[in-house]
Amino acid sequence: DWLFTTPLLLLDIGLFAGASHRDILALVGLDAFMIVTGLGATLMKIPVARFAFWTISTIAMLFLLYYLVAVFGDAVSDSDPDTVSTFNALRNIILVTWLIYPVAWLVGTEGLALINLYGETLLFMVLDITAKIGFG
16 A cells, blocks of 8 residues: 555645645655565565665655655745644654564564564554554
């Protein structure tokens, strides 16, 4: 569902910020790349490949978050204070929750298995609810 829901979140915040269609499309493309490489990390059987794909996906996410702050932040900067405030709140929800996802994968059963499947499932459920419903 991440290939459907996260681009919609980025589209929403991009349109709200007044970002160009080119910038929104670039961010959505980077988001899709991040998700597909994250999926690759989960599907790989060889541990080195698994962590290589996780690293690539995490680096893509860091670029995505930087782009969200820098480019979309610049696009919204000339807006009225209420719009800027709302944008900042929505952006911060994305920043905080999305930074936890790669850590959750890393400590979960697909990564280092520091938590069991039930704890991992609960963590991702709380993250999804916070990131998606909280944003909405």
